[in-house]
Amino acid sequence: MVAGRRITHDVESPNPFDMSGDSLTARAAVDEHGVIIEWSEGARRLLGYSSAQVIGRPAADLLDEEISAEAMRRLRTLPRWTGTVRLRHQDGHGVEARLLAHHQREDDSAPHWLVLSPLAGSGAAEDPKELAAWSFYQASCCSMHAYDTDLRLRQANHYAERALNLTEAEMRGLRHAELVVHPEFDRVEQCMARVLETGEPQDVEVRVQVAGEIRKQAWSLSLYPIRDEGGELRGVGLSAHDMTEQYWAQKRLQLLNDAGARIGSTLSVARTAQELADVAVPEFADFATIDLLPDVERAEAAPSGDAMPGPTAEGSFVLRRVAQQSVLPGIAEAVLRPGEVDGYAANSPTAECLATGRAVLHAEFAPDSADWSVGHPGREESVRAFGIHSAMAVPLTARGHTLGVAVFLRHERPESFSEGDLLLAEEITARAAVCIDNARRYTRERETALALQRALLPQRLPVQPAVEAAFRYLPTDTLAGVGGDWFDLIPLSGARVALVVGDVVGHGVQASAIMGRLRTAVRTLADIDLPPDELLTHLDDLVIRLSADTDMDGASHSDQAAEMAAGLGATCLYAVYDPVSRVCAVASAGHPVPAVVSSGGAVDFLDVPAGPPLGLGGLPFETTEVTLPEGSLLVLYTDGLVESREQDIDEGTARLRSALASPATSLDDLCDTVLARVPPEHPADDIALLIARTQALDPRHVVTWGLPADPAVVARARKLVTAQLDAWNVQEASFVAELVVSELVTNAIRHAEPPIELRLLKGRHLICEVSDASSTAPHLRRARTYDEGGRGLLLVAQLSRGWGTRHNGTGKTIWAELALDSPESSPPATSTQNRP
Structure with a gap:
């Protein structure tokens, strides 16, 4: 045992390379300190040591050659290492071993090296070329072809046979463009010729409908040169992956994006419904109709209560045709014109959709088994005449209310609607339903917003x-x-x-x-x-x-x-x-x-x-x-x-x-x-x-004085104001102006910092301003009976039209605005920032 290190025995650690019972691979684990922590049966067969003999020992003890310290330092920085190393067997002889070492850091366990070496006999007994041939023919993920230098097919796997509905024997000796007569196959053959010419691989995407298929297929092709052991170009290989499902899923996504851009471009109910029909045809439907409840086009909100409209006594529904579109000229299938009202039988897809409030899919629609005749007698005849074989009906529902129904039909396309088509129809129909409901509500909301704006903006x-x-x-x-x-x-x-x-x-x-x-x-x-x-x-x-x-x-x-x-x-x-x-x-x-x-x-x-x-x-x-x-x-x-x-x-x-x-x-x-x-x-x-x-104030109507921070200057300030008002010929404001200026200058001298500046501005009103270097703003308060101060600003507020404080980079300015008439006619200020 080695103190402070994780020691295990013959228990296989869970890792992506572990195969229980496999003794054809020598497998060992070495921690970050170079100590062996795991040892497999395959490792015992390779070097002769049991797990008890090696676990806890330095892995360097098993080497039969010296490794430099620089090589070991580089090894620590690698995610993986492979090479041949000479190891020492238990009996002392050297063993040449191919090693593959993985640096394990992914899980929560301590980092370590997983070292693997194949044992003799671990290779397949069969001929590798024979195994490759089996792999070629039995590949289930792609279609594979081999062409000679004349671009004649020599081999094709089973997947290719199924994809083209031809056997290998039927295809052998033909060019690629001859397998299916289609411009896309001609384009692929041109790319194959380019591979022969340049020796470089080519990637090609094709979309083609082959015999026996009801819809277009999409394939991703990889074309690559085939060379012999001497490197001579012997032909072209083709590997094709079926991307049909991804292709149609992308088409549906493109259609959904197109619907988002095209539906709802106006505030017209009829136009929005027509945009829905135009998006659906011909992208995924041959004929589309949009029918709304008769009162939906009114501007008022939808009725409250249940979202489902009520059917008639017989279970049929009455709807108004608003829009329709077809792949046929003149919309030949239609028996109604936009604006006409018609009824739909209880067992029709339209009535079924409205009755349940859910989309209805009739993938294999049988016209003879459904009665469409309620309302217009020609509808049933049209369904049979044009061979409509697949139908979807999707409710137009917005904000909990059903507005109508969209019906999508197929008669030109042989394939039926799928569940994917139904999901797509529900998506674009839901978008259109919201746009239709928005159009009804728009006028009322706009009028409300305009009225609110007129009330909030200055008139x-x-x-x-x-x-x-x-x-x-x-x-x-x-x-x-x-x-x-x-x-x-x-x-x-x-x-x-x-x-x-x-x-x-x-x-x-x-x-x-x-x-x-x-x-x-x-x-x-x-x-x-x-x-x-x-x-x-x-x-x-x-x-x-x-x-x-x-x-x-x-x-x-x-x-x-x-x-x-x-x-x-x-x-x-x-x-x-x-x-x-x-x-x-x-x-x-x-x-x-x-x-x-x-x-x-x-x-x-x-x-x-x-x-x-x-x-x-x-x-x-x-x-x-x-x-x-x-x-x-x-x-x-x-x-x-x-x-x-x-x-x-x-x-x-x-x-x-x-x-x-x-x-x-x-x-x-x-x-x-x-x-x-x-x-x-x-x-x-x-x-x-x-x-x-x-506009600019006349410089003669603006005067500024600098004042020292001395209480004696207050009397001088009053005299300066009186003299200036005499010069401006507004003597009636002198009394009030003297009082206001006296209080403001006194406050600045007592509570603020120099420099102090007095400014008068004469316009429609007289503005008195006192500036100082202090950033502290005065506050209006009511003085008690025996207080010595607290009455100055109250006096200013009572005598002026408005007063306040503004700050600047060097201090503040206290201002008061006085009316240029008798003091009695000036309204008292109701706040410290009262201005007209």
Whole structure:
């Protein structure tokens, strides 16, 4: 025994090479340390040692030659090794042994080497050539042929005889193209000639219908040169594998993919039904009919209750023909025209399908045994006249309601429908049923979504001094339905304005609801004066929370908007324009970049980092700042304007550039020009367009003073404000302005850090701003009777139209907006961020 090592005896270890009772192979196992851990009876016969004599000993003791340390190190890295080694027999003489060693690492056991060596007499007693001949003829997995250099068949196995319905004697001496007269066999023979010419193997795939088969077969052929022992080319070998089942399975998959692309391209019930019939014929049916319940084409929802429609007293059903298709010209089998109503007997496949709610397959359909005559007397006659021999009836069921039935028939093809055909028919019929039901519901849902959008989007833009703006919103009229595009214009403190445009992924009422949530969130975040990149970061977090909104049990939250947001996202572009500095700060969350039109008509697109779409999380957004001359046009839009199936985004962007360069008398006219010239005739997505002409405040209406952090400067600040208001001829605001400025400057001196700056802006209203280097924001509170402070901000809130705090890279700014009229007429502020 060797301490710390696994020692076993004559127990065969379970492994893929183990054959119980086999003594014609010497088999041993050696662990990673080179110690023998297993020893077979065959190994004893080879070297004479019993298992008790060798297990636990180093395997190197059995070698009759020296092996270098370098060779042993290389051996550890190999997955397998083979070669001849001289071993030492128990009686001392050397034994030349062919070894095959496998490095075992697959299972949970310790890694080891499995060493194998064939013993004398382990080879087959028969002639190997005779064994090869038996293998050739009896191969059950492929068709095998041998051709001479004249490409004449010399041998073919039993599988080839069955595949071609010819015996080897009947085929011998014929060329491959003569076995079956078909272009595919000619092509194979050309490839065989290429093998003789080049000596290189060839792979060929053929699809052919041979005599005695009712459907086309698919074969994968391997052509290879046959050489004698001297290497001389003596002929061509052919090995053919039957791929028929895989071929037809692939055809069914292609048909299913085709159905997904072709069915449901419109919102017409009749058109969708016709698309189903067109997909089925001639791919797997010779004749197809689509019949619906008479009231299915109405727009209202399907009736509640049981999904199965009720039959008549006799068990028959009345249906309306909506679509049909045939391999015959003029759809000769049909006895009804689309739009006609007819009855179906209780024992017909159609009635059986509707009565049970399950697909019906009559693989071997006997027309004489079924009564189709209820309703139209010519139906039974047509079935017999055209020799319809196989039928399938599949219910059109969507959302628990049966809408009608699709019937598929064969009379030209000799093969009957199979279970695979039935599964395929059920798949494409289910897809069509959903599309038909969607068409009925579409109009009602679209009207609801449009009403919701009108309620959530701004109907007019607020009046503010920063920009003059115009907008357009164009909802799409496609199968996808109304989308979640939105826009907004939000007045900010300091006479600034935020311009927003966004796009929610998805369509319909739910997308509109999420759009409303995001628009509200943007207005709320804008109200606290966040920079564009920070605002988008908070908005990104909101979309992520909506996606992960679950209840305490882990089930989806009942909030429909949260359910819609799951797995979805949105894009957004947020821009802030300051009319004082004329600087526009822009950040994008995966949204198309805005265009800028100069006063001279030059059009450029801002170089704004794209940023990730909302809802991904963990990725940063970047703010880009650009100075816009007064009178510039800032154009924000959603991707539906410049991108569609009919044009890529580069083409759409070029068309937008051309439209914006056209002269226009007003912003409204420019909006109309853009919508007329840029998008395709039938946009695939909603379009939101917001165009703003930048304005600049008169420098004479902006004044700034730097103040020292000294309480004595408060009186000086009041005098500066009074003098400036006298210069602006708005003396009526002096009293309130002095009080507000006094409180704001006092708070900055007591609680903040220098430098302190006072700024006044005169527009429609008077804005007082005090900036400092502290990032701590003040909070409104109600002072108690004996408190010495706590009344300043309350006084500011009562005297101003609105007040608040905004942060920047160097500190913060506290602002208050005052009405330029008597104090009594100004409404009191109701919150710390109250703005019109």
